[in-house]
Amino acid sequence: MKNTDIQKYFKEVDDIVSQCDRCGTCLTVCPLFGVKDIESSSARGKNNIARGMIQGVVKPSAEVLDIVNFCLLCRTCVDNCPSKVKTDNAMIVIRQYFAEKNGSPGIKYKALGGLMKNRTLVKFSAGTLKILRKIGMNTLIPHGMAPSEFTRKQYLSSFAGPAALGSLAATSPIDLSNKSKVAYFKGCGMGMMFPDAVEGTLAILRTLTEPQIIDNMCCGLPHLAHGLRSDFLDMAKENISLFEKADVIVSDCASCSGTLKHIAAHFTDDPAWQERAAAFSRKIMGISEYLFQVGYKPQHRVDVKMTFHEPCHLGRGQGVRKQPRQLLTAAGKFIEMAGADNCCGGAGSFHIDYPAIAQSILDKKRINIENSGAHIVVSECPTCLVQLNKAAVQSGNKFKVMHISQVI
Amino acid sequence: MIADEIKLKIRDIVGSENVLDSNVDCFGYSYDSSFVPMSAENIPDLVVIPSTTKEVSAVMAIANQYGIPVTPRGTASGRTGGCIPIRGGISLALHRMTQIIELDERNMMITVEAGVRTIDVYNFCAEKGLFFPPDPASWKYSTIGGNVGENAGGMRAVKYGVTSNYVMGLEVVLADGSIINTGGKAIKNVTGYNLTQLFTGSEGTLGVITKAILRLIPMPKVRNTMQLMFPSLDNACNTIHKMLISGVVPAAAELMDKISLQAVAKHRKLDINPSIEACIVLEIDGETNEDLQEQAKKIQITANEFDVIEVRIAASQQEVDDIWAIRRGLSSAIGAMAPNRFGEDISVPRDAFPETVRLIRRIAEKNKLTIAVYGHAGDGNIHPSVLCDLSKPGEEQQVHDAIDEIFAAALSVGGTLSGEHGIGITKRPHIAKALGEAGVNTLKMVKQVFDPNGILNPGKIW
Known part of the structure; x- marks a missing residue:
């Protein structure tokens, strides 16, 4: 890597981390520090190892990269920090720096990035999982990456009785005649692991409009998060072009909608793409955000206690908090659980890289779900759903896990 | 450097999972919340995380035997470098000793x-x-x-x-x-x-x-918050003095100068009347709401005597939170005004508060620096924040001169170097001026008795 590149990365990081006053507020909220209470787990620890590296006090070593990788990017620290230091952004830039310094982000992330950049492979994986589910072999896939999806049909037959099954989707009061053109952005995780939820999203959208189905690229978050920035930018450009005709782009994955909303920030110094990226980002909406805005009324109300696990990229990432809760209040007996916005430990591939730590974080989540007394825990992110499915099994199936598009 | 056999003994005491010795892990224990610059020399050789007094005792016995420096640490939120292990050795992190043993x-x-x-x-x-x-x-x-x-x-x-x-x-x-x-x-x-x-x-x-x-x-049964805006710092301070003398003692009396107020206004996008030179935030507490109303009334009457511009008595919890958010957000707001900030913690007799602030103003002018002043006006504890950009040539010297002069100003009015942050490393060079040579020697004699080998948090206070 050229010296000027290093300077560029270091300046970008330093602008963020030099704002850290080292007070220690983040120690009390960081989910990782909560299960592994050594300084380097915390946001303060990470920001300051970055500072130490920039100032030459510590060498940029594999150990430093380990510390930088050991971050959920959940933004709990950012939300609570008196100076709002964007630790997640700093970690992403340092990961990028290391990927370029080492010539690669490492075999694992490169393989993952390669898979998710390839539409055929993503579809192929989804197909394989479908077959595995059919023959009941999905539970053999490690890390819960092949969860048994609890479908809307199963949900209604379990909790609402068979009568509910035949009921038609209620028409939304929204005037559909001169509607803006709505496109659906299909996230890789949703497509691969939660096809019933994807169907649910599309069915709901069809009650309101005729959604454009576009064969989109991955949102690029896995690439951005692990030092594959140029792949991220390539896919972003392709997505921007693919969706140019849409007025609203709806995603049922909080990580996708969160990432896509922020795409504009990555093109600010690229005159050719700057405006197109900004226009693209402005069109993005999460499914519950969109449905709330258009005044969607859930298709059925079921007498079942449900709670909401707020994905990091939805609440802290996009400020979407009340919308899913209000939709759920209309769809069932909504109960707010303690620590609903605490990270579940999934965080992209974090739960695969650090299974024991992710499990400790998930245990706290499971206890909160159990204590809420909810029969259904609802979320809006496939990685969260994977984690929550593990928690459901560990709780002896005291609760079911569903995507919001399956219950409203 | 700590020999491997000593590390082994320590691991046996606390369990090897509670000892860190890799350079990057230990680096995390080389700083606190002060402005002490990072340095490889401040990285401890070993971080030891005990869970019981017995473990602490056994670790200390070994450290004493081998003459290894030990620096106790809580969560490193200190402002003067107190828990920075400047002589290496062991950082003794006590944050896992979290038992509440008894509420009697x-x-x-x-x-x-x-x-x-x-x-x-x-x-x-x-x-x-x-x-x-x-x-x-x-x-x-x-x-x-x-x-x-x-x-x-x-x-x-x-x-x-x-x-x-x-x-x-x-x-x-x-x-x-x-x-x-x-x-x-x-x-x-x-x-x-x-x-x-x-x-x-x-x-x-x-x-x-x-x-x-x-x-x-x-626990006081009821609390409320007031915000008072004054045309001058003296008027604000005089209001506090008169209140205290007349027996109205607020639970908190925080004062902010104009620069601090402007910082908050900028940070939070508020408009503040330009004639306001000082703001006081008060917390009052008592047994009943009538009690609070009575206090608020007395405070308002006193404030009126000193030409108060604006009196706001919180009418809801939301308003209480809004007012305190201004005070609590102050440190970050001031920090955001310049690339570097040196926060100090002088403490003076309460009556000398306005005079000290005037002296600080003069120091700021003389050294061509911006110094925001806020503090606990009720007890004379002042936090001057020197705002600067250390990348500018010559600015570092100006800052050091200004800080020296701030300490001299505090001592000149009968005050002292630190009200609540301690001396640690950052104020060490000034302690002789505050205590005199004989005074410092007395501290050293006390230290010698308790810690003859000089292993406990060496290099601090003097």
Whole structure:
């Protein structure tokens, strides 16, 4: 890597981390520090190892990269920090720096990035999982990456009785005649692991409009998060072009909608793409955000206690908090659980890289779900759903896990 | 460097998962919340995380035997480099000693381990209607052991005093590993020297505090917040003096100067009347709402005598939170005004507050620097923040000169170097000016008695 590149990365990081006053507020909220209470787990620890590296006090070593990788990017620290230091952004830039310094982000992330950049492979994986589910072999896939999806049909037959099954989707009061053109952005995780939820999203959208189905690229978050920035930018450009005709782009994955909303920030110094990226980002909406805005009324109300696990990229990432809760209040007996916005430990591939730590974080989540007394825990992110499915099994199936598009 | 066989012994005591020795892990224990620059020399050789007093004692015995420096640490929220292990050795991280041992409601005392967070002490007592008043700004994350070690203050000091006013007894591990208990629950206690108060504020140089017995008071039933805007700093200070003399004692009396107010206004996008030179935020508390209204009325009358421009009495919890958000967000707002910021912590007789601020103004002009001033006007504890850009040539020297002059100003009005942050590393060069040579020698003699090998937090205070 050229010296000027290093300077560029270091300046970008330093602008963020030099704002850290080292007070220690983040120690009390960081989910990782909560299960592994050594300084380097915390946001303060990470920001300051970055500072130490920039100032030459510590060498940029594999150990430093380990510390930088050991971050959920959940933004709990950012939300609570008196100076709002964007630790997640700093970690992403340092990961990028290391990927370029080492010539690669490492075999694992490169393989993952390669898979998710390839539409055929993503579809192929989804197909394989479908077959595995059919023959009941999905539970053999490690890390819960092949969860048994609890479908809307199963949900209604379990909790609402068979009568509910035949009921038609209620028409939304929204005037559909001169509607803006709505496109659906299909996230890789949703497509691969939660096809019933994807169907649910599309069915709901069809009650309101005729959604454009576009064969989109991955949102690029896995690439951005692990030092594959140029792949991220390539896919972003392709997505921007693919969706140019849409007025609203709806995603049922909080990580996708969160990432896509922020795409504009990555093109600010690229005159050719700057405006197109900004226009693209402005069109993005999460499914519950969109449905709330258009005044969607859930298709059925079921007498079942449900709670909401707020994905990091939805609440802290996009400020979407009340919308899913209000939709759920209309769809069932909504109960707010303690620590609903605490990270579940999934965080992209974090739960695969650090299974024991992710499990400790998930245990706290499971206890909160159990204590809420909810029969259904609802979320809006496939990685969260994977984690929550593990928690459901560990709780002896005291609760079911569903995507919001399956219950409203 | 600590030899491998010594590390092995220490691992045997606390369990090897509670010892860190990789350079990057240890790096995390080389800084605190002060402006001490990062340095490879401050990285400890070993981080030891004990869970019991017995473990602390056994680690100290080994450290003493081999002459290894030991620097106790809570959550490193200190502002003067107190827990930075500048001579290497062991960083003794006490944040896992989090047992609340006993809440003795009849005697109104709580016994806690050193690693309990201050806010947890407060909340635990509050549930039983009891009140632990010391509230340093860091109370949400600082540990009680650190607060006792630094004798931390806070906003409530004007009415309720500082940490030392609540420490009844301590369990302390001495340099050689022996464990002593000082003080106790008896309110009158003149048996031997008052070691409790000697260890309180000793900054980890005399022993490792592992437990504290803290005195509690009944929780005030009601509280409210007021915000007063004045055309001059003197008018604001005079209002506070007159209030206190007349017997109206607020639970907190925080003062902000114009520069601080402008920083907050900019940060929070507020419009502030340009004729306002000073703002006071008051917390009042009492037994009944009538009681609060009475206090607020008296305060308003006093403030009117000093041409108060604006009086705001919070009418809802939302308004209380809004007003305090201005004060709590001050440090970050000021920090955001310049690339570098040096926050100080001088303390002066209450009556000298306006004079000291005037002296600070002159120092700012002379050194061509911006210095924001805010502080606990009710108790004379002032936090001047020197704003600067160290990348500008010559600015570092100006900042150092300004800080020297601020300390001289504090001493000239009968004040002192630190009200609540301690001396640590950052104020060490100035201590002789405050205490005199004989005074510093006395501290050294005390240290020699407790820690003859000089292993406990070496290089601090003087």
